[in-house]
Amino acid sequence: MTPVSMPYEASGRAEQKLRTRSALVAAARALVAQGATPSVAEVADAASISRATAYRYFPSQRQLLAAAHPETAATSMLGEDPPEDPAARLDRVVQAFTALIVRTEQQQRTMLRLSLAEDGTERVGLPLRQGRAITWITEAFEPVREQLTDDGVRALALAVRSAIGIEALVWLTDIGGLTREQAVESMRWSAQALLQAALSRGAPGVEVGAKAR
Amino acid sequence: MTPVSMPYEASGRAEQKLRTRSALVAAARALVAQGATPSVAEVADAASISRATAYRYFPSQRQLLAAAHPETAATSMLGEDPPEDPAARLDRVVQAFTALIVRTEQQQRTMLRLSLAEDGTERVGLPLRQGRAITWITEAFEPVREQLTDDGVRALALAVRSAIGIEALVWLTDIGGLTREQAVESMRWSAQALLQAALSRGAPGVEVGAKAR
DNA sequence: AGGATGATGAGACTTAGGTCTCATGATGAG
DNA sequence: CTCATCATGAGACCTAAGTCTCATCATCCT
Numbered sequence A, B: 001m002t003p004v005s006m007p008y009e010a011s012g013r014a015e016q017k018l019r020t021r022s023a024l025v026a027a028a029r030a031l032v033a034q035g036a037t038p039s040v041a042e043v044a045d046a047a048s049i050s051r052a053t054a055y056r057y058f059p060s061q062r063q064l065l066a067a068a069h070p071e072t073a074a075t076s077m078l079g080e081d082p083p084e085d086p087a088a089r090l091d092r093v094v095q096a097f098t099a100l101i102v103r104t105e106q107q108q109r110t111m112l113r114l115s116l117a118e119d120g121t122e123r124v125g126l127p128l129r130q131g132r133a134i135t136w137i138t139e140a141f142e143p144v145r146e147q148l149t150d151d152g153v154r155a156l157a158l159a160v161r162s163a164i165g166i167e168a169l170v171w172l173t174d175i176g177g178l179t180r181e182q183a184v185e186s187m188r189w190s191a192q193a194l195l196q197a198a199l200s201r202g203a204p205g206v207e208v209g210a211k212a213r
Numbered sequence C: 001a002g003g004a005t006g007a008t009g010a011g012a013c014t015t016a017g018g019t020c021t022c023a024t025g026a027t028g029a030g
Numbered sequence D: 001c002t003c004a005t006c007a008t009g010a011g012a013c014c015t016a017a018g019t020c021t022c023a024t025c026a027t028c029c030t
Helices: A013-033 A040-046 A051-057 A061-067 A086-103 A105-114 A133-140 A150-164 A166-175 A180-201 B013-033 B040-046 B051-057 B061-067 B086-103 B105-114 B133-140 B150-164 B166-175 B180-201
Strands: none
Touching (some): A040 A061, A086 A150, A150 A166, B040 B051, B040 B061, B086 B133, B086 B166, B086 B180, B133 B150
8 A cells, every 4th residue: 555644755766766866966956056067976975875876867977967957947038017129028038048147157068068979869868958048039029920920930039049048158258258248248239130130131041021132 | 410401201309299290180180070089099099109199299188189170271251252242241251151160060069069178277278269250250341340340340240250150050950950051041141130230230339329229 | 429318109097987787775565 | 574676885897088107219419
């Protein structure tokens, strides 16, 4: 018979597995949040779990650290009282999103690096890299869904995302030599430029009216 | 006294060092060109040089592979008969540049990954990541230098570069799910959008006239 | 010629990712 | 209660990056 109630910690095979996994993720999260790229052994030690067991739950360091990626619970980035003007909406989203990226820059860098492993096989498995950015950005375009087809909105969202993500931040700061603030300004500006172009000349791949050139 | 002439291979300490270094770089280049990320031992073996010696020339695998990065000799991407229209000029540069990126995608990915090492110290030392892209892009803006201050041109070039580089390609294909061709189209479109915005509303960080919003 | 210098090769050693085996102890089903 | 199942820990083993030492041999200088 199944146990009737167990207020504190249920004990059973399934519960044990959950606890072990949680301990690993929690330990990894704590270490990653400090900007470190902990070894599997370090995470396992911090969780008081053997290295072998860590590998039983996560087949690679990448997947372990991936699971530790900061959860962004936000379901929307439009905030209170979203404006109607698409440019203003987009700017809100961009500011919130870039702020999130800057705030978690170390983790973002770690994840970016891990996502570039040479074997493309594992690359797919990373759920974190496919964040909710596209959803958030698309929300900003709600008022102009009519003017830009669904495909257009998606294409535009992709272009915007690729202009305001961690990759852009890394390049603008590390190689472009901008400060964090300047990089964020540049990304905000780019996002607006892309929106204006889409409104006046159609989204990428979905040219409306005259060809772009 | 120094030897008078030595038609084939000069032999001396300096020449020996050059030959060893060249052999390493050549071997690394050949392996990297195949899309591999060879270990130091593999490169050393291919060059018939001991691993220890390889480390004497390059303190890390990253620096070794960095030296193997494809040399892009092109001094300009405008080609024959450059048009006057800035949009057309930019499109030429963007097409040539993205074609280069796509053609050497494997190496570009490798370099991107290597450039993201956790210790920021070594990050600086990579000469390859600071390619000539900014120069090439800036050339496209020659006709509009008057309208956009020097700072404006630079800021715009940075924004464009961050929209058309390997980072953008990786994101658009791996996560955005676009094909190479679609990704290139998206990047071309973005570059044009940024140029138009700069011409009509001023470059990022160098707003001319009314604020962007 | 002969000794100092410098380039190289060989190989030991450390750390870390990843795999695998075996023993142990708790869970769960009969 | 008892035995099979299963999560775990311990530790060996492999590969690769990176460091270091020592011996060898060619070059260069006096």
